[in-house]
Amino acid sequence: MTSVATAPNLIEVRDLHVHLGESHVLQGVSFDVPEGGVTALLGRNGVGKTTTLRAMLGLVPRRGAVTLAGSETTRLATHEIVRRGIGYVPEDRDVFAGLTVDENLRLAERNGAGRYELVYELFPELRTRGGQRAGTLSGGQQQMVAIARALLNDNTVLLVDEPTKGLAPLLVTEVAAALERAAELATVLLVEQNLAVVERVARQVVVLDAGRVVHAGPASGLLGDRTRIQALLGVSGGGH
């Protein structure tokens, strides 16, 4: 009996707790990310979506267990976790403004090599703007650099945090296309507020509220249900 439902989970998060200052941001977050495709992490502002990604990477102190492809990563340092094959696209892009586009990409290389052909095929502008300082790029261009960085290596997982935030509609479409392409190459855990994008690319959804998981299941199930979306996310379905 081989069905998608029983395919092994690539990532398993169990009982994740994070305290930031005085506040208990994540209060026992548990969810699975099945291998392949895009799993969307949804929720209102401030429920802990970004913190969840950062906790999975070890960028904030956490309690709980995170398992990647069967082995636990909770005890490892961030760079060791990342080297297991994770690409990270942070919420504010975090490209290095003082470095050129080329240097930003080169920094992401592991063991001196990278899939530059793929990256330039997806984002041809990065080749032409190679010598430009990343700080002078537009928001959309910086987003491309951030995504390209994560795709440069043969990662099995991509953690992507609100890639369409603040972008014009045309760029949103481009980013969504890039995400689809990325999902062919790796499993993607996507934090996104733009439901149109989620509708287009996501296979599974996980919804957070007040530091806990309140819903997990196939994307089609949730996204067709307007009242449910309203209740869980506080927005009318359909995207911006």
Next chain:
Amino acid sequence: MRRAAHLVVPLVLVGVLALVPTLSLDLPFVFGGALDSPGTLGLLALCLVFAGVALTYDLLFGYTGLLSFGHALYFAIGVYVMAISLTKWEFPLWQAFALTAIVGILVPVVLGAISLRVGGIAFAMVTLAFAQAGQVLVQKNPDQLTGGEEGLGLNYEALPDFFVGVLNAKYLYWLALGYAAFVFVVVRLAVASSPGHVLQAIRENERRVEVIGLRPFGFKLMAFVLASFLATVGGVVWLIVLGTGASPQVTTASFTLTLLVMVVIGGAGTRYGALLGGFLYTLLDQRLGALAGSAQVQDLPNVIRTPLSEPLFILGTLFILLVFFVPGGLASLGRRVRLRRRQAGLQGAR
């Protein structure tokens, strides 16, 4: 029960310490002479002065979270203004003190108002800058007032008789004890007061204090001026206790760093930590040097003897070890022991 303890313990401590000059007790190695000998009393007085001054630094650093690299400046104001008033301008004692006190309040108000416009490392650097300016000013010896590099001798005739002379060491001791006790009481009151609670809240999370609607600046300035003024008084006491006059050493950044070391060794932000740290550091600093010259140590092989001859080496190493293994300072050791015992008790109860 704890409230009573907190009142009783300091009183008993002060009482016991006040009796020291009457004790003809010999503690070999720890002191060079009996407890009531002038040499030992002078040493103890110095230790008490620094216990108090360390506590003034702790008010800034341990309680308010303000890291200042220029605290020496205010101590130096106490030392130099008093010395100059007594020796160069020949003021009577109380007038000299009054002048020193006024300067010791005005200067931190002005400099504090400027320095506190920034926080964190920037604040530390600005305070360092002002203290450096003070150091340079003293070195330049304007109008031959400060004595420059050689320091300024003290005109001891300006002091009341009972502060002068070897036989009167016990009065200097009581003066120092009085100062330390005074600082302790003032800091306790300040910390326990409602502005004091605001200060500690500021140390934890300044933004939250702003959200409540309070402006941290005023509170920080109050703490800054109070700590600086108390340090200025300490400078005056130091001048009298030491009797040899003002020295530019007290204007240096190293001096401030020494205060920091004292506070950290004892335990920043704790009830008795700074007092303990200041006392212990001064004691070790003075006594280790004497120990190094003693017969027993002279016989040790060079490799051991040489580092021991410099008290700062031992103190610095002790400091590093404490920072690594006992970050709460010596004062936290008691807490740790109690914690261990409690944990052991819980385990036993299972």
Next chain:
Amino acid sequence: MLLTITGLGLGAMYFLIASGLSLIYGLMGVLNFAHGAFLTVGAYATWWVSTHVGGGPGTQLLVGALAGIAVGAVLAALVELVLIRPLYRRPIEQVLVTVGLALVLTALVEAIWGFDARPFPVPPWLIDTTTIFGANIPNDRFLEIGVAAAVLVGLTAFLRYTRYGLIIRAGVENRAMVTALGIDVRKAFTLVFALGGMAAALAGILSGVYYGVVEPSRGTSLLIFAFIVVVIGGFGSIGGTAVAAVVVGLIQQYANYYASSGLGDLAVVLLLAIVLLLRPEGLSPKVAH
């Protein structure tokens, strides 16, 4: 002219010390108070080796300098590995440890070699003067400026063209993101400390040439000015540090000469206060700790 060159000479020494401090704070967020001690130890190592080497003062200086630089690098790297790295998530304790280390190292030097100044091997051609535009300038100034310029070029090239240089430049901007790219920044930390130690030792050696002697307090007295330079120039920026070092050196010399001795130091301190009050944000490294 003499003033300018001397000011530049002083600035050269400040730059050497400040460059290490700047990188260390910019990348690691550690305010390294022990940097002055690295300088002193490097200077003394040079002096000590030079007294055991034959030949003229030129050879003695050269051999001693090589030893001194090596000692500076090794000492700094050891310090980072043993004292700083274990305190990784405790920044306040890291700073405190450097304060303690400064005390310990300086005390050790004083204990072994005493408080008095020791004569430094200076070859005669450095003491000689060259006449430029009518001013007699001691040749050692040129050496200082030359060495500092070489280090400036070397450091900039290193940062621009090597992988570790890239990591350091990125790390100064955003350390967390660098680790999120799978890079172990800790190696960069040790490297930066070692580089800083080397530069500090160089500054110590040059100060030995400049003053003709070495003494235990040298490191501490120069460290303060180095801090001022770093703050004015901006943490983590080599170019900014260089400019600030030149400015500070020149102001100090000119004010000391034209106004009165000691006023130059005052002027520099005032400059620091002004810069800080106008631009306090320039102080926090853009590092996400």
